[in-house]
Amino acid sequence: MKKISPAIVVLLGSILILPGCATFRSDLESANNEKDLLAKRVLARWNAIIKRNYDHVYDFATPTYRKTFSKEHFFNNYAAQLRYEKAEIREIQFKNPEKSSARVVVDVTFTTQDGQFQLTSPVVETWIKEDGEWWHVEPR
Numbered sequence: 001m002k003k004i005s006p007a008i009v010v011l012l013g014s015i016l017i018l019p020g021c022a023t024f025r026s027d028l029e030s031a032n033n034e035k036d037l038l039a040k041r042v043l044a045r046w047n048a049i050i051k052r053n054y055d056h057v058y059d060f061a062t063p064t065y066r067k068t069f070s071k072e073h074f075f076n077n078y079a080a081q082l083r084y085e086k087a088e089i090r091e092i093q094f095k096n097p098e099k100s101s102a103r104v105v106v107d108v109t110f111t112t113q114d115g116q117f118q119l120t121s122p123v124v125e126t127w128i129k130e131d132g133e134w135w136h137v138e139p140r
Contacts, residue, residue, distance in 0.1 A: 062136070
């Protein structure tokens with residue numbers, strides 16, 4: 001029986017392990033890229049809210065929501081009760097392996113209309129990916 005040198009064992013082990021590492025790295029890069037794309041959409045939506053550009057905020061709602069609910073209905077949900085000032089993403093967590101649904105936690109700083117209170121509070125949002133684009137799921 002022939003002995004196999006330790007160097008060959010290490011080489012063979014590396015050949016078997018490396019493809020798995022490449023796949024893991026590829027999946028990680030894909031998740032990071034998807035998180036970046038989603039983060040840009042989330043922050044763009046919140047910037048529109050901060051600027052009170054509700055026409056643009058409506059554009060981030062899912063296509064199904066926009067087919068079902070008019071802008072007028074949508075605007076009524078955003079009656080100016082608070083002045084939003086800042087939004088920072090705390091966490092993005094994909095809900096499924098396909099990365100087509102996500103839970104996003106956004107820390108939102110706001111002031112009451114009377115200006116008496118300024119608070120920062122987490123807001124939990126659901127986003128879904130349809131036809132290659134991320135959409136905010138409006139609460140109903």
